[in-house]
Amino acid sequence: MCQLLGMNCNVPTDICFSFTGFQARGGLTDHHRDGWGIAFFEGRGARVFLDPQPSVASPVAELVRQYPIRSLNVIAHIRKATQGEVRLENTHPFQRELWGQYWIFAHNGNLKDFDPPLSGRFRPVGRTDSERAFCHLLDVLAQRFPHEPPAPAALHAALRELAAQIGAHGEFNFLLSNGERLFAHCATRLSYIVRQAPFAAAHLADQDVTVDFSELTTPQDRVAVIATTPLTDNESWQTMAPGSLQCFHLGCPEPLGDEKVTDCR
Numbered sequence: 210m211c212q213l214l215g216m217n218c219n220v221p222t223d224i225c226f227s228f229t230g231f232q233a234r235g236g237l238t239d240h241h242r243d244g245w246g247i248a249f250f251e252g253r254g255a256r257v258f259l260d261p262q263p264s265v266a267s268p269v270a271e272l273v274r275q276y277p278i279r280s281l282n283v284i285a286h287i288r289k290a291t292q293g294e295v296r297l298e299n300t301h302p303f304q305r306e307l308w309g310q311y312w313i314f315a316h317n318g319n320l321k322d323f324d325p326p327l328s329g330r331f332r333p334v335g336r337t338d339s340e341r342a343f344c345h346l347l348d349v350l351a352q353r354f355p356h357e358p359p360a361p362a363a364l365h366a367a368l369r370e371l372a373a374q375i376g377a378h379g380e381f382n383f384l385l386s387n388g389e390r391l392f393a394h395c396a397t398r399l400s401y402i403v404r405q406a407p408f409a410a411a412h413l414a415d416q417d418v419t420v421d422f423s424e425l426t427t428p429q430d431r432v433a434v435i436a437t438t439p440l441t442d443n444e445s446w447q448t449m450a451p452g453s454l455q456c457f458h459l460g461c462p463e464p465l466g467d468e469k470v471t472d473c474r
Contacts, residue, residue: 217457221279235264250388318380395449431460
């Protein structure tokens, strides 16, 4: 199973602590060694780092771990190849433009016999089922909402419908963001935590590293972290239900569908 990591915040925040634990899952504490990638939104732009090497041995990953890039939305992925060679073009996350916005997508799972017709506006560069799914998803959204992005509730409903259709071909856990909101779809396994005041210390499950967030934050800060499995072993993570699609906005789950929403102060 590939590993997903997402972060959505109400103020620009670095992901160094979470990424330290996440990086270890690419060949140290887990067997995923087929590449990794991470994308940071900065204003309307997106800074994307990709490497087909294992994250635990990647100089690029070490740069990211030490470089406190601050962002409102981050998506990262560690790959276990199921379709497509271990090559740069098959490395997540993937990036495309729609409605004058960059969209970032990363997928965990395996879609079998999935070859949807594409209009040609969005075409895969690599050979993964994940990139095909991303192109198909954006293709359908562009046809349904041709001129401008829909309201968040309408977008959530469309994504949930598409996730169910694509998920009929196999496991379809994914993270998707346009830099304003982050959508997380759980097919089998995905968890999240909302960190807000009063902040406390957190200890990584994959590395012996502890950070006291009360020393690094203000009372107004709020950060949601989403991962395939919890990154810390001393915090209470929320397990997402299979088939659910959660939207995160300003560091908080947003009540757009019927998914359970954690109270954000």
